[in-house]
Amino acid sequence: MGCIYEGVSAKLAAGKSLNDFVDVTVTNEDGDAATILKGQNYLFEESGTYTITYTVANVEVSEDLIAEHTRKMIVAERPEAEVILDE
Amino acid sequence: MRVSRNKKRSALLMALLLAASIFLSCISGADRVQAAAKGDYYIKINKATNVVTVYKNDGTPYTAFTCSIGHATPLGTFYTPAKYRWWVLDGPCYGQYCTRITGGILFHSVWYYQQTKDSQSYVQYNKLGTTASHGCCRLTVAASKWIYDNCPTGTKVIIFNGTSKDDPLGKPETIKVTGYRGWDPTDPDPENPYKTKSTKPEISVSKKTIAYGSKFGDGNMTCKDSGGFDVTDWVKQEGKVNTKKIGSYPVTYSVIDSFGRTATKKITYKVVDKKPATLTGVKETLSKKCGNTRDMLVGLKAKDAAGKDLTSKIAVYIKTPSSTGYVKCKDRNYTFVESGTYAVKYIVTNPNNGLKTTKKQTIKVINTELPVFTSSDNWKTLKAEAGDEVSWDVFMKEFQRNLQRVRV
Numbered sequence: 128m129g130c131i132y133e134g135v136s137a138k139l140a141a142g143k144s145l146n147d148f149v150d151v152t153v154t155n156e157d158g159d160a161a162t163i164l165k166g167q168n169y170l171f172e173e174s175g176t177y178t179i180t181y182t183v184a185n186v187e188v189s190e191d192l193i194a195e196h197t198r199k200m201i202v203a204e205r206p207e208a209e210v211i212l213d214e
Numbered sequence: 215m216r217v218s219r220n221k222k223r224s225a226l227l228m229a230l231l232l233a234a235s236i237f238l239s240c241i242s243g244a245d246r247v248q249a250a251a252k253g254d255y256y257i258k259i260n261k262a263t264n265v266v267t268v269y270k271n272d273g274t275p276y277t278a279f280t281c282s283i284g285h286a287t288p289l290g291t292f293y294t295p296a297k298y299r300w301w302v303l304d305g306p307c308y309g310q311y312c313t314r315i316t317g318g319i320l321f322h323s324v325w326y327y328q329q330t331k332d333s334q335s336y337v338q339y340n341k342l343g344t345t346a347s348h349g350c351c352r353l354t355v356a357a358s359k360w361i362y363d364n365c366p367t368g369t370k371v372i373i374f375n376g377t378s379k380d381d382p383l384g385k386p387e388t389i390k391v392t393g394y395r396g397w398d399p400t401d402p403d404p405e406n407p408y409k410t411k412s413t414k415p416e417i418s419v420s421k422k423t424i425a426y427g428s429k430f431g432d433g434n435m436t437c438k439d440s441g442g443f444d445v446t447d448w449v450k451q452e453g454k455v456n457t458k459k460i461g462s463y464p465v466t467y468s469v470i471d472s473f474g475r476t477a478t479k480k481i482t483y484k485v486v487d488k489k490p491a492t493l494t495g496v497k498e499t500l501s502k503k504c505g506n507t508r509d510m511l512v513g514l515k516a517k518d519a520a521g522k523d524l525t526s527k528i529a530v531y532i533k534t535p536s537s538t539g540y541v542k543c544k545d546r547n548y549t550f551v552e553s554g555t556y557a558v559k560y561i562v563t564n565p566n567n568g569l570k571t572t573k574k575q576t577i578k579v580i581n582t583e584l585p586v587f588t589s590s591d592n593w594k595t596l597k598a599e600a601g602d603e604v605s606w607d608v609f610m611k612e613f614q615r616n617l618q619r620v621r622v
Binding site for chain 2: 187188201
């Protein structure tokens with residue numbers, strides 16, 4: 128099963144992969160959106176529910192031929208580090 | 215007494231007739247053949263058509279000759295009384311192979327200026343088939359010799375005015391000669407410069423295979439008679455060739471030339487398809503969408519010259535936008551997976567002759583479809599913790615596992 132791609136993939140019906148052209152947009156609960164391109168990172172500073180939008184265009188023909196898909200992302204508070212005193 | 219006196223008169227009459235006969239033979243200088251039998255044939259002369267037809271005694275038409283008779287030729291039934299190898303005719307002029315019909319009416323060759331074989335009047339020879347004589351029945355030397363040789367004195371001759379329907383064997387063609395005088399071209403004499411001694415009519419066929427749909431007959435068969443004259447038009451053909459149907463056709467050619475010599479040639483013609491198959495319905499250019507599957511033979515029609523359907527024998531070769539050569543399609547249905555220009559060749563081979571027909575086509579394939587997203591985790595909700603910094607790669611790969619790795 129290791130050869131099967133795990134994760135998100137984007138391709139044309141004819142089979143050509145468009146993965147490298149996918150934009151990922153992160154939108155927080157306030158509606159603020161940030162787009163991450165390949166090679167970039169996004170820092171989740173706050174907890175909350177985010178919307179992750181994957182967008183890709185048919186680069187062979189037209190930038191107007193766009194497909195997108197969204198999914199939810201829940202960012203939890205990071206548990207505070209437990210301080211253990213060494214008595 | 216009366217009887218005795220009559221006998222004396224009869225004897226005197228017979229003596230006079232004998233003397234007259236001897237006298238006529240002397241002044242003619244010709245071979246005179248006495249009547250002996252009626253022979254195996256009778257002869258009819260159609261005055262209106264200038265045709266002599268020889269019949270067997272049972273009424274079967276045997277052979278025919280083209281002649282020249284005259285307006286003075288009498289109608290009636292006669293029995294040939296005499297023959298002459300040469301005979302002095304009006305003019306004076308001379309005729310060969312003469313057979314007297316009645317009175318001064320004879321069968322004879324076209325006349326000669328002298329009693330020499332190289333002095334025949336060519337002007338008169340070329341009139342054979344038309345009314346031209348002073349009453350005799352002029353013939354070629356070959357024809358007059360045939361009567362001379364085959365019809366003994368006493369042969370019945372009927373002269374009548376009929377139509378071409380009364381000539382059961384038709385009116386034989388006659389060759390035309392050039393010049394003023396010379397040998398009768400049908401004279402079988404070995405000295406005849408037309409060299410007819412041992413020759414026969416010769417039928418020649420230039421080709422035995424006939425292209426389907428072509429016109430059959432033009433120039434394919436030629437015939438020369440014993441004298442080397444073109445008598446192609448005289449040849450009779452038995453059997454037909456249907457050039458609209460492929461197959462074998464036996465044909466027999468036969469000819470009787472003016473020497474009475476015959477030739478027969480049997481040929482089996484083959485009507486064959488010599489052309490490449492026709493291939494229709496190929497559009498020069500087409501547009502398709504990426505991912506389309508097309509029946510590559512739809513709308514196409516291939517057939518041979520006879521109309522036999524060869525559509526199933528069309529081979530399709532495709533060169534994709536990214537390839538450098540053509541590849542033969544194994545299936546008539548083809549899916550265009552690349553955008554760009556496809557080059558297509560349709561080739562059909564005519565099984566009748568191996569000739570190929572090729573038609574080319576260009577198919578422009580464009581991609582008009584939206585990309586498709588898939589997710590191996592079926593778009594499950596992602597989970598992270600505040601402070602996680604997630605890269606584009608992690609969003610695209612199996613999220614949770616890769617996030618853990620990032621944290622580590």
